[in-house]
Amino acid sequence: MSDQTKSLDLQARDETAPVGPTGLLIIRAWIEPGSSEPLRASIRISTDISAGVERTVRLARPAEVCDVVQEWLDDVMGHDRKRASATREVSERLP
Numbered sequence: 001m002s003d004q005t006k007s008l009d010l011q012a013r014d015e016t017a018p019v020g021p022t023g024l025l026i027i028r029a030w031i032e033p034g035s036s037e038p039l040r041a042s043i044r045i046s047t048d049i050s051a052g053v054e055r056t057v058r059l060a061r062p063a064e065v066c067d068v069v070q071e072w073l074d075d076v077m078g079h080d081r082k083r084a085s086a087t088r089e090v091s092e093r094l095p
Contacts, residue, residue: 021048023076025069032060041065047075 026044037060044053045068059065 021050023047023072024049024053025072027065027069029065035060037061039065043068045072047072 024044024046027041028043029039029041031038032040039060039062041059043057043059043065044055045057046052046054048054057068059068
């Protein structure tokens with residue numbers, strides 16, 4: 001069994017599912033031959049996959065791709081912080 005197969009097998013056995021919104025970011029990248037900036041990237045973004053893809057961006061600079069990924073991570077973490085705060089508030093009100 002390959003390492004990748006073992007990893008997938010372990011993930012399939014994981015019984016813990018995420019609670020609340022789950023983010024998804026898909027980067028499709030390719031090289032455009034002959035261009036002065038040959039990188040091309042199409043990024044599909046969602047901070048809550050139950051809402052579907054929220055936006056798609058197309059970029060040609062590596063730094064811009066990194067910026068979009070960082071922004072998405074910050075958004076996902078923001079959702080996580082809001083969820084944790086709401087959970088704490090509910091827990092504090094419970095007898």
